[in-house]
Each structure stands twice: as structure tokens, then as C-alpha cells.
């Protein structure tokens with residue numbers, strides 16, 4: 001039976017989306033927020049697990065709408081953003097003096113400048129060894145001074161998270177990248193010439209007691225019980241028509257880890273990544289696009305199925321970016337095992353339309369014919 005696909009513009013204004021803040025991030029759900037909120041609102045959920053919180057934009061938005069959040073991500077930067085935006089109870093004015101103090105520090109040449117600072121003398125970002133750089137020296141010297149001072153000041157955990165978030169947001173505005181740090185641009189980007197300026201993050205003093213974890217999702221599931229879980233895992237794509245694409249978060253954003261830990265790690269490769277972000281050491285099961293030789297199924301889809309089955313939640317919203325027919329069919333099967341698929345939203349950014357699907361299994365064919373769609377599934381668990 002063919003489904004009637006109702007094409008609608010992306011009604012950003014139908015649902016009021018609270019303002020959020022975040023770094024440039026592969027797979028950030030900023031544009032999907034109206035649809036995620038719409039789906040959450042169609043349930044009676046009050047407590048929400050944001051299981052792969054990334055920038056924490058989804059958690060930031062939902063917390064402002066009165067939901068109680070548990071934000072989790074395996075990445076340390078997401079923990080820092082979560083501590084900053086979800087756990088802070090002080091007004092933004094409390095942090096003014098701290099941020100002014102950090103901005104006023106005299107730049108100094110240190111470890112970050114040695115490895116990641118480049119000279120703007122020519123328009124090429126390459127150093128004498130031919131290595132491209134993510135920032136200009138005047139900004140890495142500020143980074144060196146500010147990062148050292150954050151460890152000297154006796155900050156509590158939330159103050160430190162606010163200072164580090166502010167520093168990372170500022171660095172993200174003067175970068176010489178296409179949005180991640182596994183390679184850098186050859187010619188300096190116009191924004192890399194600007195001098196970075198820290199700002200007090202857009203803090204909403206929180207009333208509720210949210211929780212923020214930095215764990216593998218499978219280590220969280222046994223400990224939490226929520227009304228609704230939002231899952232936005234990274235996907236290993238397996239599209240027969242396109243080469244497999246992978247987003248390795250630990251590798252893409254290694255510099256945020258190093259800015260936070262300030263641990264001067266061993267580095268490797270042209271982008272000077274942390275050695276502990278090599279594919280061998282940092283791969284997530286959700287980033288795995290190959291089939292399991294024992295079961296013949298996609299490893300990432302098996303992990304999603306295991307997660308859908310294990311979570312203690314009445315509702316699940318699952319985000320999925322198209323990955324080809326085979327993955328779609330297996331994913332549909334995994335969803336069917338875990339619960340009742342109540343609604344599918346299919347968003348095509350390029351045409352600025354979304355389609356509500358009349359028949360919930362119709363998305364599989366859509367996925368095949370439109371390989372760049374993003375889907376949201378609302379599932380009620382059995």
C-alpha cells in the first residue's frame with residue numbers, strides 16, 4: 001500500500017524553540033529541535049534521558065521547557081557543556097568577573113602554540129614542516145595563557161565548566177577548519193584572523209536537579225528510569241550507492257578533549273591528534289558500519305537494537321540519518337522488536353520540507369530513494 005506523504009515546510013515557528021548554544025558539531029540536532037520538541041510534547045513525559053548529548057543543545061532546549069534531564073555522552077566535552085548549561089544554578093552575572101579576568105590575561109607561548117599555532121605572515125596555514133594549523137598564533141597564545149590560569153584559579157566544578165565552555169566557544173569562532181579538527185584548511189579562513197573573545201555562556205539558572213554523565217550508553221541504561229529516552233547515536237553508514245562514511249567523534253574533536261584535560265598528550269599524524277583518538281583505540285560500536293561475521297547483521301544496528309531493548313523508558317525517540325536500504329530494513333526490524341512505532345518524521349533540509357508518514361513502514365522506501373534524509377522515530381516500548 002502506498003503512503004500519502006504530506007509535504008510541509010519546516011515549520012520552525014509552530015513550536016517555540018528555546019535558544020541554545022553550542023560549537024560546530026557533526027550531527028548537531030539544532031535544525032531538528034522543533035521536531036524533537038513536537039514529538040516529546042505529543043507524549044506525557046516529564047523526565048528525559050538525552051543518551052548521546054553531544055553539544056547538549058537538545059538537553060538545553062528541553063530543560064528550558066520544564067523537563068527534567070539526564071544528559072549523557074561518552075565525550076568529555078559534552079560533560080563539560082552539560083555541567084555548564086544544565087547544572088549551573090547561578091545567574092550569568094556571577095561569571096562576569098571571571099570571564100573579564102581571563103580575557104585580560106597577557107598572551108603567552110606554551111604547549112598549544114607550539115603544536116597548533118600558525119603564523120599569519122602568508123595566507124597559507126602551513127608551518128616550516130608543511131603542517132597545516134587550526135588557529136593563528138595570536139589566538140593559541142591567548143589559549144595557552146587562559147588554559148593555564150583556569151587551573152591556577154580555585155574554581156569549583158561548575159565554575160570550571162563555565163570557563164572551559166566559554167573558552168571552547170571562543171576558539172570555535174576563530175578556527176581554520178571546516179567544522180572539525182581531523183584536518184585543517186590550507187589557506188587561513190577569514191575568521192582565524194580575528195582575536196578570540198570569551199563571553200559568559202548563555203546560562204539559564206536551573207531550578208530542576210538535572211543529571212550529567214560521561215559514560216558509554218550501555219553503562220547508563222541499567223541505572224536510569226525515565227519517561228522518555230532520546231537517542232542520537234553516531235551512525236556508520238552503509239549505503240550501497242555511496243562509500244561508507246564515518247564520523248569519529250573522538251578524532252574529530254580531539255582538541256576539545258585536550259583543552260579540557262590540559263594533559264599535553266602524545267600526538268600523531270598531520271593534524272596532531274591525541275594518540276588515544278586513533279581509530280584503533282577510540283572507535284564506538286555505533287560508528288561501526290561493517291557486518292557482524294557471526295550474525296551477518298550490521299554491528300551498529302545490533303547495538304541500537306540492544307539499546308532500544310535495554311532502556312527503561314516508556315517512550316523512545318530515535319534519530320537516524322539515512323544509510324541505505326539494507327540498514328533501513330534492519331533498523332525497522334530492530335524498532336519493531338522493541339516497541340510500537342507511533343510516528344516517523346522525515347526531514348529533508350535541502351528542500352526545506354518535512355513529511356509526516358501515514359504508514360510507519362513507508363520510511364524504508366523513502367530512505368532508499370532520498371539518501372540524505374534525517375528521520376525521527378517515536379516508539380512506545382512494549
Ligand SMILES: C[S@@+](CC[C@H](N)C(=O)[O-])C[C@H]1O[C@@H](n2cnc3c(N)ncnc32)[C@H](O)[C@@H]1O
Pocket residue numbers: 025026027028029030051052053054055056057058072073074075078215216217218232233234249250284285286
Ligand atoms: C550525533 S552526535 C549527538 C549530537 C547531539 N544530539 C547534538 O545535538 O549535539 C553522537 C554523539 O554520540 C557520542 N557517542 C558515541 N558513542 C557513544 C557511546 N557508546 N555512548 C555514549 N555516547 C556515545 C559521541 O560522542 C557524539 O557526541
